Amino acid sequence: MPASTLTAGSPPPRASTPSAPHSAAIHCAHCGLTVPPGQRTADDQPQFCCAGCRAIHHVIHDCGLEAYYHLRDAQPGEAARIDPHDRSYAEFDNPAFSQRYCRAEGPLLRCELALSGVHCAACVWLIERLPRVVPGVIEARLEWARGIVSLSWDPQRVPLSRIARGLASLGYEPRPARGGADREAHRDMERRQLVRIAVAGACAGNAMLPAVAMYGGLFSGMDPVHESLLRWASMAIGVVALAWPGATFFRGAWAALRTRTGHLDVPIALALLIGGTAGVVNTLRGIGEIYFDSLTVLVFLLLVGRFLQTRRQRSASETLEALFALTPHSARRLRADGATEDVPLDGLLPGDLVEVRAGETIPADGRIVSGESAIDASILTGESRPVPAIAGQGVHAGTLNLHAAVRIEVLCTGEETRVGRLTQLVARAAQRRAPIVLLADRIAGWFVAAVIVLAAATLLGWWSVSPVRAADHAVALLIIACPCALGLATPLTVAVAIGRAARRGILIKGGDVLERLSRPGRMLLDKTGTLTHGRFELLHWTGPDDSRRRAAALEAHSAHPVGRALAEALAENDDPLECANPGAGPPQSRTCAAAPDVTCVEQHADGIRGRVDGREVLIGAPRFIRRWLSESEAPLPDALHRSAAACAERALTTVWIAEDGCVVAVAGLGDRIRADAAPAVRALRDRGWRLGLLSGDHPSVATATAAQIGFRADEPVIGSASPEDKLHEIERLMAAERGPIVMVGDGVNDAAALAAAHVGVAVRGGAEASLAAADVYLNRAGLEPILEMSELSVRTMRSIRRCLVASLAYNLFGVSLAAAGWLNPLIAAIMMPISSLTVLALASRVNLHPVADSSAVSPQASEAPAMLPVHAGRAPEPSPEALPCP
Amino acid sequence: MSVIFIALPVAIGLALSALLVFIWATRAGQFDDLDTPPLRMLHDATARDAAPHDRTPPAG
Incomplete structure (x- = not known):
């Protein structure tokens, strides 16, 4: 916009244009506002409302970033279901x-x-x-x-x-x-952790001051007064470090001992306790070794490792928070006088009448009193087909009312609704799941036993030489055997792996997921949204082109989801928006010259009827067409009969198109299978996974999908599964089979199964509740990230094992020195940081490059990612059966 | 070497004061949200024109 316009005090030209009568408003190619007449150019270049928009558009264009406009325009349409x-x-x-x-x-x-x-x-x-x-x-x-x-x-x-x-x-x-109390508790826990680390860090740093001085004194000699000052200072700092931040390990060890489970806290606490006691006794005696510098650094490093790991993990309470978000927080209640009022959901009582408009979520379980619509219940059932809803029918809270306002009598609210019970189910399933005993903790039990045996052997071996030296050497052994590197190995590797995965769009909630996934087990896949795209599309068409155009024109008037999918798909070849809408005014361009003229549209529950270009067109389910054509009994032509049979075989929703009393075309609609589903399934099987399909859809749809993707006969394919069925199947498999049970799903109906399974994986585009219930969230479309995740967990476990071996080697070396009586605090102080640095270096080597690296690791793995398009969501989908037949 | 009798307490005192400041910062919530402040920093300069006290409504 030129500056002179503004200084002259006149309104900017843009403000005056909307009222100006222009047959076709021209929109700015950058911001979408109307272009004022003064700014228009005669050529057919992009038009701009002001100089700023023109400059920005050219910058974007010159950098080759036009995708910005597509992304910008694509996003709101998907997200904003409610105005x-x-x-x-x-x-x-x-x-x-x-x-x-x-x-x-x-x-x-x-x-x-x-x-x-x-x-x-x-x-x-x-x-x-x-x-x-x-x-x-x-x-x-x-x-x-x-x-x-x-x-x-x-x-x-x-x-x-x-x-x-x-x-x-x-x-x-x-x-x-909601869940403010949980958030606060989580925040307080994190703050306490930070404070502990700060105290441990300050103690570790300051324990080094006297320690370094004393090591200097080892070689040059030292005034006894100074030495005793330094020893007392060391002790004071060391006791603070052990008693405050170090108490975490004592508590952990005590809990592990009481439940008789192996835990790495046990050997750590043992070393801290013995080292601390020996140090205090030796300080009081004035002779003997003190190890406070090593012990304080140990506490600090271990706490940092654990903090890095927990910081990456999310709090469990988010699950329920997201489930609460499913139901709206208000309802439109009808008062006795017929007016409506917005009330909070808590104020809604059974017996109330509520109005739910098109596109709104149903607030409570109830029964439709008046109105006719279709309900998208996929949130509860996973069924991708909309369910017609008529008066007298029951509806559930959380489901979506699709195309007309209905009035509902409330039967139950809050926790008694189906979605409320589902929430409780998820909470219980998550609680019941037994925590995994991590590899490091399994080692810990053996470790403690070995260290105690070795310490006893050292004590007995040196007893004959000198009882005092025997005790000193045994104590030194117990301290040097403290598994510092062992305790760092798992948290550091896991933190690194989770970070790497996050950069590849795989968000992992906790480290145990990686350990569980490192062995193949059974993976159960949800159909809708996981193996398929999760929306209705035209997958099959048999019929002449001009019927196709007429059908598109008629269906443009439909609000039914099937009709909408049909209208979108059919009109793709034509100019979809302007031609399909005859009410927009006189035809303006040559493509619209032949726009069909649609009149007398009648919408029914299972079909639509109207006059298009003078012909009577009927589109709907076969039973709808039969009802209207009953007098003439038009026979189905052979070609159409075969194609209808083909649709039925693939379990597509079949739609017939009839013109002037004859069926002229057959369309099949369904949920398109992802292009990468079949290769991913093969690749998973190559890695040793057993598969299964759990779907809320009709069994015939589930079976047909499984057959097309290439499931084997011995792999379970279960259709019509309610959320409870899915949970039971998971629990049955967990009891019956060895190896991890992994559930991959996207819907709220999968949430309980996701929470109960050893590992729950939510895929992109899924409901918030399923994301929260799952252990892993895949932020990229397609199944390829599942393969990557499996590869990553194998590598992470390999890295953890390498770290454990390295740290055990250091321990073995230290223990041998101690048993031989050659260990002094200086050697201990040098060995400990070196072993920790080794582990740090090994842990940071976990890598995740999809194709290049995996070939070096395992031959089968290299094939799998290479076969998949890198960005499955963007790639063209070449499956032949998915294209409409000409 | 007797300076150690002063140097050591001073060193520990310095560490202690840093620790206390850190604990105060933690309890004041300085480390609760590490994601938003870096983003807020990008546009804080323009927010100065509307200082908080200008927007405070008259009491009552």
């Missing part, structure tokens, strides 16, 4: 809501809201500018990683509902952040 401007958020002003989620700070109120759609630095900027958008908001602080904004506002000036609408208008749909 945020449509909602009043009146329930946020309800006193019950304030009491539960808000707290007063003087005249102000403070509240935490969870936002959806927080991605980047710009989001932080935008949300924290809320005080300018909504006057009365004092402060908005966003916690970016969790997407939680902490708001402080003046209730006298602005109600919370107004703030919520402001956030929604910015594109971030708010909901109350």
Whole structure:
């Protein structure tokens, strides 16, 4: 925009244009606003509203970054199912809501809201500018990683509902952040851990001061007064380190001893206890070795290792938080006088009538009283086909009302709903799962026994020489045998591996996942969204092209999901938007000259009927067509009969298209199988995994999909599985089979199974609840990351074993020196950091390069990733059966 | 060498004060969220024009 326009004080040209009568508004190629007439150019180059947009567009274009526009335009369509401007958020002003989620700070109120759609630095900027958008908001602080904004506002000036609408208008749909107590507990735990590390670090650093001085004194001699000062200072620092941060290990060891399980804390605590006691006794006696420098560094390093590992892990409480988010937090209740009011979900009672509009989530379990719609229940059932919903039918909370407003009589709410029971199921399944005994902890038991035997042997061996020296050597052995490197090996390797995996789009919740996945077992795959794309698409078409065009025109009027999929797919060859919509005005371009003229549209539950270009067109399920054509009994032509049979064999949803009383075309719709599914399944099998398919879809669909992907006859394929069935199958397999049971899924209906399985893997695009319940979240589309994850865990375990061997070798060396009586604190102090550095170097070598490295490791593994497209989501999908037949 | 009687307590005292500051910072929540502040830093300079006290409403 030229600067002169602004200085002249006249309104910018853009502001005056919307009212100007222009037959076709031209939109800015960068920002999408209307281009003012003065800025238009005559050629057919991209048009811009101002010089700034033109400059930015050219920068983006010159850098070859046009994908920016596609990404920008693609994203909101997927995410925004509900128009945020449509909602009043009146329930946020309800006193019950304030009491539960808000707290007063003087005249102000403070509240935490969870936002959806927080991605980047710009989001932080935008949300924290809320005080300018909504006057009365004092402060908005966003916690970016969790997407939680902490708001402080003046209730006298602005109600919370107004703030919520402001956030929604910015594109971030708010909901109350539940689980505040859990978050606080987790935060406090992390703070305590940090403080312990700080104390241990300060002690370790300062214990070095007297220690180095004393080592100097070993060679040059030392004044006894100075020496005793240094010894007492060492002891003071050492006792603090052992008693405060070191107490973690004593508690861990005590818990392990009480439950009689092996744990690495036991040998660590043993060494700390004996080293500490010997050091205190020797300091009081004034002679003998003290080891406080080594012990304090030991405590510090081990705590740092553990902190790195836990920092990578997420808190378990997020699971339930995400499940709560499934149900809306408010409902539109119908009052006796017919008006509606927004009430918080807690205020909803059985017997209430609620209205649920198209695109909204159903707030409670109930029964439809009036209205006719279709329900997407995939969240509970995994069934990808929408279910028609008519009066009298039961509906469940959390499912999505697709295309018309319905009124529902509430039967039960909150925890008694199906989704509420599912929440409890997930919580119980997660609790029941037995923790794995890590490799290092399994070694620990043997380690303690070996060290005690060796110490006893040393004591007996030296007893004949001198009882005092025998005791000294035995104590030295017990201290040097402390598995410092052993204790660092697992946390460091796991932290490195989790970090590497995260960079490849594999987010791993805990280190035990890697250990569980390192041996092949059984992997159960969910169908919808995991092996398939999870949406309805046209996979088969038999019929003439002009019927196709007419069908597309008619289906453009349909709100039914099947109809929409059909309209999108059929219209792909034509100019989809302008031609299919006859109400938009007179045809403007030559492609639209032949736009079919659609009239008399009638929408039914299982089909649609209308006049297109003077012909009567019927599109719908076979039973719908038969109902309308009953008088003429039009026979199905042979070709169509065969194609209908083919669709039925592949378990596609069959749609017939009839024109003027004759069936002219058959379309088959289904959920397209991912191109990488079959190769991934083969590759997994090559790695020794046994497979299985668990689907909420109809058994015929599940079987057909399994057959197309290439499942074997002996691999279980279970259809119509409810969330409870999936959980039971997982539990049955866990009891019956050896090896890890891995569940791969994406839906809420998989959440309980994901939580119960040894390892639950949620795939990209899945529901938030399944992500939270799973141990691993794959942030890239397709099944290739599963293979990578399996490879990574094998390598991680190999690296952990290498580290363990190295640290045991150091221990063996130290123990031999101690048994021979050659060990002194200086050697111990030098050996310990060297062994830790060795482990550090080994741990950082865990690597994950999909193709290049794996060939060196195992021959079968090298094939698998190479066969898959690197970015499966972007690659063209060449499966021949997926293309519509001409 | 008698300077050690002063040097050692001073060294430990320095470490202790650093430790206390760190513990205070931890308890004040300085290390709770390590993701957002680096992002906030990118645009903090422009936020100065609207200082918090300007936006505080009149009491009452």
